[in-house]
Amino acid sequence: MSICKIYFSLFLVSSFLTFLLSIYFLILDFSLIIELNLLEFNSSSLVMSILFDWISLLFMSFVLFISSMVIFYSEEYMAGDIYLSRFILLVVMFVFSMMLLIISPNLISILLGWDGLGLVSYCLVIYYQNAKSFNAGMLTALSNRIGDVALLMCIAWMMNYGSWNYIYYLEFMKFDWIMGLISYLVVLAALTKSAQIPFSAWLPAAMAAPTPVSALVHSSTLVTAGVYLLIRFNFSFSENLMILLLFISSLTMFMSGLGANFEFDLKKIIALSTLSQLGLMLSILSLGDYYLAFFHLLIHALFKALLFMCAGSIIHNLGNCQDIRFMGGLINQMPLTCSFFNICNFSLCGVPFFSGFYSKDLIVEVMSMGILNVYIYLVFYLSIGLTVCYSFRLSYYTMTGDFNYLGLNSLSEYSFIMLKGMGGLILFVIFSGSLLMWLVFPVPFFVCLPFFLKLMALLMVSLGIWLGYCMAKLKLNYNLSSLDYLTLSSFLGSMWNLPIISGLGVNYYPIYSGEIYTKIFDQGWTEYYGGQNLGKNLSKFSKFLQLLSNNHLKVYFMLMVGWIFFLVLNIY
Known part of the structure; x- marks a missing residue:
């Protein structure tokens, strides 16, 4: 039995079971938080929280169902690939990262799933290993890193409440300014993951990935993670943030x-x-x-x-x-x-x-x-x-x-x-x-x-x-590769020049200023009057000292002759 059929069967059965569970939870209007005590040392305990309600279970069933069909589809689409099992395992890791994000009422475990999505998506976008996919992968990874940093800052601010289980504080602390700050950071994280303006450039670039990956990324995993996080956090949003x-x-x-x-x-x-x-x-x-x-x-x-x-x-x-x-x-x-x-x-x-x-x-x-x-x-x-x-x-x-x-x-x-x-x-x-x-x-x-x-x-x-x-x-007859960005059609077609701003626009000026820095500092007058010239003078001085130490007897006799000569001059 091939690896595709194994994971297809596993995901399909899991999808059916979670769907039935979600209907049961929906009918009863029932939520369940499970706390797994992973480690206990003296008075400190490490607890993993899992949230099951109809939203998380229903979304999980959809993600599992779609990924099962995509894995089944990949068996033929990726048939010529000698590393098919590696590709399928990457997709499975991708799905598990999404699962972790869906069932987490805790910011730490959300970050694990969030970062897992970012890391595995990078591996999948660069899967074909050419210049275009490498560039797309780097743009994807760096855009998503902004959201990761925002989530890390949320974790730091959430420490003020004594726990990272955000689900308890959303409505209760709605008018607290710390919760307001956390809400803004969560929205920033969601904007990067869901590719909203001004982080939109990575989404079309990520099309360098194999098509089954695109089907998974664009339907139920990577880009929907930001929307799902906002659905969970929406109770804490202020009116200004909503606008x-x-x-x-x-x-x-x-x-x-x-x-x-x-x-x-x-x-x-x-x-x-x-x-x-x-x-x-x-x-x-x-x-x-x-x-x-x-x-x-x-x-x-x-x-x-x-x-x-x-x-x-x-x-x-x-x-x-x-x-x-x-x-x-x-x-x-x-x-x-x-x-x-x-x-x-x-x-x-x-x-x-x-x-x-x-x-x-x-x-x-x-x-x-x-x-x-x-x-x-x-x-x-x-x-x-x-x-x-x-x-x-x-x-x-x-x-x-x-x-x-x-x-x-x-x-x-x-x-x-x-x-x-x-x-x-x-x-x-x-x-x-x-x-x-x-x-x-x-x-x-x-x-x-x-x-x-x-x-x-x-x-x-x-x-x-x-x-x-x-x-x-x-x-x-419209060509996106032309540099005529002044025409209206090219402006609209290139997503209002966002790929240039977030790609070349971010890279060009640091690289250009780096070239100027190299010319002036590393290879210019400052280098001559600074480190390079100082090095040359120190080298000359050390060579002179070495000459003295190698010929110390000659130097001693020359000094003695000079001293005698000086005495004779003083006598006369």
């Missing part, structure tokens, strides 16, 4: 939606759509509804995992080509993959009665009922339109028209293991919205809006389809 988070997340949602419309890399388009959905989750969380954020987090995890698996299947069949301009007419050669791809896109757009509709439509209607200002209202609806726009553009490029790659090709759908892995998710992508709605919201939402506002979401979806068609027909 700041709302502004940043809504801006990220809008920026990534615009960027995806100018991108031609298949995986990067899907990565930017993840960024847009993360912005949506954090926006509704900062509007005060963490239940809805969690609801969308779960549904998004399912369709985004399948979307990446479909993209991986397409890339696999096209000989590792990721440019959508070379695709076209794939519906004829890969009908099942394209059907899955389209269903996921419909779910992402919030087309009625697909799973994404149940969360996205509810989020937008709740936002419309408790409208904060015109900016938030416009950004939400424009972002929905842009999501539909880039999704339709992506479907148009990949599935319609003629095949634009090689005349001699062998496109096929004989990758049965990959198709089975994708088939395991498709029913959940279609039905999970309505099923979870019955579970998560036992009391239904009462939405009271005018007729025009009820139709607003459908209007924006229709407008997005039309705009996506126009964008695809234009076929903009």
Whole structure:
């Protein structure tokens, strides 16, 4: 039995059991904190706390289910890799780090899971070991380190409360300034992990990882860790912090939606759509509804995992080509993959009665009922339109028209293991919205809006389809590698120049000033008048002293002759 099948079976059974447990806990409205006494010495004890409630158990079941399907899918996708077992073990470590983060009510164990995610994600991003993946891995690791430092500072400040079990203090200490400081640091940590502005550049760069890793990272593990942490901490957030988070997340949602419309890399388009959905989750969380954020987090995890698996299947069949301009007419050669791809896109757009509709439509209607200002209202609806726009553009490029790659090709759908892995998710992508709605919201939402506002979401979806068609027909000859950042399209397409700011922008000036420092100090006049010249003079002086010590008899006789000569001169 291969390592893939072992972990697939283990994760699938664990997922089923945790799902049943979560339903049991949800029905009883029951939470359980288990304290494991790891070590006791005199009066000191080392305790590991574990939190089981319906949120942690339900999220765990989703993570385990998606990772089981991804591991099953990887057996064929990574079939040519001689280090397949190492790859699978890295993925398993990744999942276990996420598990540790989910079940921790304690900041120390959260940091262990958080750092585990950062470290293993670095190993997975640089898996193919080329210059591009090394750069992407370093950008990912360093961006996430900022969040790790923020969490370490939270741990230091939390010592004032006598325990690191934050779950006890969130509401009780809400108006304490130390808890306010901890809340700001937690938000900073979550912004880095969930790639919100200004830390967005690492998310598309991390596409250098193998596609199964992308499916796992973008659905239920790395990027959702920040959102999950904020869902746990949301009780302690002040109004000012909520407004700041709302502004940043809504801006990220809008920026990534615009960027995806100018991108031609298949995986990067899907990565930017993840960024847009993360912005949506954090926006509704900062509007005060963490239940809805969690609801969308779960549904998004399912369709985004399948979307990446479909993209991986397409890339696999096209000989590792990721440019959508070379695709076209794939519906004829890969009908099942394209059907899955389209269903996921419909779910992402919030087309009625697909799973994404149940969360996205509810989020937008709740936002419309408790409208904060015109900016938030416009950004939400424009972002929905842009999501539909880039999704339709992506479907148009990949599935319609003629095949634009090689005349001699062998496109096929004989990758049965990959198709089975994708088939395991498709029913959940279609039905999970309505099923979870019955579970998560036992009391239904009462939405009271005018007729025009009820139709607003459908209007924006229709407008997005039309705009996506126009964008695809234009076929903009737009090159991200060109240095002409002054044009509007390149500015929007390069995520408002964030990759330059956080990549070259961070590196360029320190390296440039280092060159100046080298010229002036290490190889310049300061070196001549400083260390280098001093060294030369000391060397000359020591050589002179060495000369004296080697010829001490001659020196003694010369001094004696000189002394006699001096005496004779004084006598006369």
